[in-house]
Amino acid sequence: MIEQADAVVIGGGILGASVAHFLTRLEYGQVVLVEKSRICGGSTQYSAAHVRQHYTNEVAIRLAVRAVEMFENDEEELGGPTGFTRLGYLVLAPPGQEQALIDVVPFQRSLGVETGIVSVDDVAARYPELDLDGVALGCYETTAGYADPVLTVQSLVRSAERRGLKVYEGCRVIGIATARGKATGVITGEGEISAPVVVNATGPWGDRTGRMVGIEYPLELSREHEAHFDVPDCFGDLPVVGDLLFNHNLMVYAAYLLVPLVWLVLNRTTWGLKIKSAGQNPAAGWGCTDQPAARSRRPASPRADPRPGRAG
Numbered sequence: 001m002i003e004q005a006d007a008v009v010i011g012g013g014i015l016g017a018s019v020a021h022f023l024t025r026l027e028y029g030q031v032v033l034v035e036k037s038r039i040c041g042g043s044t045q046y047s048a049a050h051v052r053q054h055y056t057n058e059v060a061i062r063l064a065v066r067a068v069e070m071f072e073n074d075e076e077e078l079g080g081p082t083g084f085t086r087l088g089y090l091v092l093a094p095p096g097q098e099q100a101l102i103d104v105v106p107f108q109r110s111l112g113v114e115t116g117i118v119s120v121d122d123v124a125a126r127y128p129e130l131d132l133d134g135v136a137l138g139c140y141e142t143t144a145g146y147a148d149p150v151l152t153v154q155s156l157v158r159s160a161e162r163r164g165l166k167v168y169e170g171c172r173v174i175g176i177a178t179a180r181g182k183a184t185g186v187i188t189g190e191g192e193i194s195a196p197v198v199v200n201a202t203g204p205w206g207d208r209t210g211r212m213v214g215i216e217y218p219l220e221l222s223r224e225h226e227a228h229f230d231v232p233d234c235f236g237d238l239p240v241v242g243d244l245l246f247n248h249n250l251m252v253y254a255a256y257l258l259v260p261l262v263w264l265v266l267n268r269t270t271w272g273l274k275i276k277s278a279g280q281n282p283a284a285g286w287g288c289t290d291q292p293a294a295r296s297r298r299p300a301s302p303r304a305d306p307r308p309g310r311a312g
């Protein structure tokens with residue numbers, strides 16, 4: 001194992017991979033990534049990986065606008081394929097929440113987001129599959145979509161490796177060395193690496209890593225549950241939908257539809273999902289309206305490591 005580096009990144013999820021990628025692009029020197037399990041073995045692999053810009057604060061919006069540009073040019077900017085699939089992002093608001101959309105959309109547009117207010121009639125005409133009962137207003141962002149989180153991490157790490165990044169998988173950091181209040185390296189199960197810069201990118205384990213140097217991060221962990229449904233062939237394309245009515249996200253991957261399970265349980269409904277069930281195909285549990293048949297199906301995204309659960 002290498003004994004000296006210019007920067008050590010702890011954690012091989014999206015944050016660690018991204019930091020390592022951009023440090024090597026900046027020619028920071030010898031960068032090392034230490035991962036206790038395997039690259040993308042943590043929470044990133046379960047991410048729904050939405051790539052959208054519908055945020056309300058300026059910093060988040062600017063970062064998201066830049067992120068969309070990067071995903072659009074993933075080979076050049078992120079070092080390889082990311083499985084970015086541009087579907088758009090539709091936000092649906094119930095009565096009482098319209099004003100929030102009316103206020104934020106012009107602000108987002110002023111920061112470069114391609115977004116606009118859409119009426120319920122607009123949404124109904126474009127997406128006849130959606131049951132819009134209880135929806136008062138929407139907004140639609142054209143450049144959003146989703147990525148493949150595992151592929152994205154792999155591309156970031158591999159491109160950084162081509163620039164000299166050293167990766168140690170199956171290598172747990174058990175302590176952080178310090179001197180005069182500053183980190184001076186990491187202590188792993190395999191040996192020690194001294195470095196003037198140590199990056200804590202350990203995600204849900206971030207508080208434990210922080211405690212190694214006496215920092216308390218007030219993390220609260222929660223588990224998300226999601227449901228996947230096979231969609232019939234005649235089903236049309238939908239954007240990623242953020243439903244403020246029931247506070248859930250809905251998205252259609254190539255062959256199945258995903259929705260957080262908690263919503264289904266709370267609403268005690270089998271095929272609600274804000275999707276119409278016309279009953280043409282009772283065996284599948286729902287049917288199709290005529291219109292979606294005219295739509296072409298989106299090609300399958302090259303998911304590197306498809307897994308059943310996807311969060312955030």
Ligand SMILES: Cc1cc2nc3c(=O)[nH]c(=O)nc-3n(C[C@H](O)[C@H](O)[C@H](O)COP(=O)(O)OP(=O)(O)OC[C@H]3O[C@@H](n4cnc5c(N)ncnc54)[C@H](O)[C@@H]3O)c2cc1C
Nearest residue numbers: 011013014015036042043044047049050173202203205312
């Ligand atoms: C494309 C994309 C879009 C996303 N969009 C959204 C979104 O719209 N909304 C949202 O809320 N979230 C979003 N996310 C974020 C996502 O839901 C997760 O929060 C995020 O991926 C977590 O990444 P992480 O690197 O912080 O943690 P992790 O992926 O969990 O990585 C941490 C790593 O640290 C390692 N580790 C822990 N302790 C140690 C140790 N002591 N020594 C060595 N290694 C250690 C773990 O094994 C793990 O691999 C998105 C993610 C992606 C990739």
